[in-house]
Amino acid sequence: MIIGVLGGGQLGRMLALAGIPLGLRFRFLDPDRSCPAAELGDLVVAQYDDELALARFVEGVHAVTYEFENVPAAAAKWLSAHAPVFPPQGALATAQDRLNEKTCFRSLGIATPEFAPVDTRDELLAAVARIGLPSVLKTRRFGYDGKGQAVLRTMADVETAWQTLGQPRAGQQLRADLILEQFVPFARELSILGVRSRDGSMRFYPPVENHHSRGILSRSIAPAPNAQAAASVLQPAAQRVMETLGYVGVLAIEFFDLGNGTFMANEMAPRVHNSGHWTIEGSACSQFENHMRAVAGMPLGAPASRGHSIMLNIIGAEPDPGILALDGVHVHMYGKSPRAGRKLGHLTICQLAPEAAMALARRAELLLRNC
């Protein structure tokens, strides 16, 4: 069975590494000839809206999936006339737009921070008046890793952010296309990953605790400590979202844990997610394998965690080579050239006891040279 993957980044690379042992073969579409997944299957080098390239890409493919959510909706629609596309277009459309996303959460009874759409300066001022400061102004679409957003603490910030984010961008509609969100004083960020198969069965990984550095995920702890209450809220929430969207594949939802028993959904990713990388060693069946099983119409695998895992991202620079000498540290490089702020790989530490995992993570962190 040949699976087409839109995008040939590290997520595509890890999808293939998990899918090949299942007997799947891969074809990627990516504008970059030397993308991380290039060595793991056929590669069609093209832009995502190049219809001739899409036709070559989909020829003979049994199912299509994607490794990032900014796939042009038109491309996904065109492809879905030629092969099944999972997750489905509706999920993509919902997840591509922060306003749709939060509206979906609310409609399913899932708490979110207050929010308001902002297309004009007047709407921004009205939204600030209603939601208050601090709050966060974000682009509705195409944001990632903290890009396309600004925290507003004072009215001066409001003006600055409007100057930066409020101008209609090239190739987009003639409106600002922003969303203002309440700044929630959260105790920690959690994420939940679920997977739904073509026949509607679902499995859930335990909630994960995520730490960021300069807007980029730097560390995930799995399972999240003291997360029984969280699991009882997050898992049913993910289940409702997947059922509503007729979802197939892995879905990630990030939540703010307010520390008082309240959990607010922040955003979702209709794909495998950085906060699920620990599952390669830390669970019986990784997020990558489960995504491929779902897309290929196979039964799902067990998401139960094997011990306690800590995932550390390798960002900007390669780690000290001595990191390979630390027993129990699993190194995953993505084949990318170093550049400040770029995710080059990740480490997973997996131990039976959470204290042992934390101690080893501290030793590993000393050998990272993140920048």
Next chain:
Amino acid sequence: MIIGVLGGGQLGRMLALAGIPLGLRFRFLDPDRSCPAAELGDLVVAQYDDELALARFVEGVHAVTYEFENVPAAAAKWLSAHAPVFPPQGALATAQDRLNEKTCFRSLGIATPEFAPVDTRDELLAAVARIGLPSVLKTRRFGYDGKGQAVLRTMADVETAWQTLGQPRAGQQLRADLILEQFVPFARELSILGVRSRDGSMRFYPPVENHHSRGILSRSIAPAPNAQAAASVLQPAAQRVMETLGYVGVLAIEFFDLGNGTFMANEMAPRVHNSGHWTIEGSACSQFENHMRAVAGMPLGAPASRGHSIMLNIIGAEPDPGILALDGVHVHMYGKSPRAGRKLGHLTICQLAPEAAMALARRAELLLRNC
């Protein structure tokens, strides 16, 4: 770093799946365009003695390794003038020939069954008279999975075996090139896998218990039950062999456990080995990753087992697809077309308790259709 691998079978495939996350890239040499490793790197399609192809294969490669021991010695020698070849040629020459292999074991004080070289019918009769029946007549070279050998229980068997195995084979020297080995009434077969790095450090996986069906490995249990005494013999034996051969990479040695505290070395494989496939899920650092670390000059990883594992080979036919629905069963397909007696893939079951692993293995075996 680009690693050249002679052979593109399933071992090459799993070497690449383990090496790519380390940032390594792969080039394979194999006569079969659609070999299992083809999708995981560049592929030079050629015979192993094609010098023009070897030149293309080695161009720009940082180190060369192999995934089967029947690499022509001349090819390994030619290549070693152009790139470091690991394991070294001496190890290959020793392991390619059962007589050299057993002589090496004996010289290091490692017990083996009695044996005698057999090049003529008279030598066979003399060897049978000395070693006795039952015994096993084997080709010295190019045997695998029980091929090229015959058990001799009666003098009639001796004649039959001589008719079958005693004729000089095409392309070989004008002698029978056989070895007669004492048939050892062993209680079980064990194997030990060790890995040695370029700087001489060594790590060892726990001994594994192996079960065969029609000459082909069908099941490995890791760690082998009640194997403390075995480990104290097998591990130092593997260590002596690796040190003597100046070994780099993973080495497997199969032993007969006579059940009375005696362990006799049967044969060695200068490569990753089927009885080590469990290490992908069952240990912190798999045999494939450790082999690649050794060949690439990296520090070795931890061989400690994670729980109890059972590996079942998928032979001849694909299993019932429902096998994927068994939680905790890891499926590894090699991308080969089904054919009776052919290794198509393997399963690994990994559980904290040995009883749980055995129970799950029994359920999985019901879904195999081996033939």
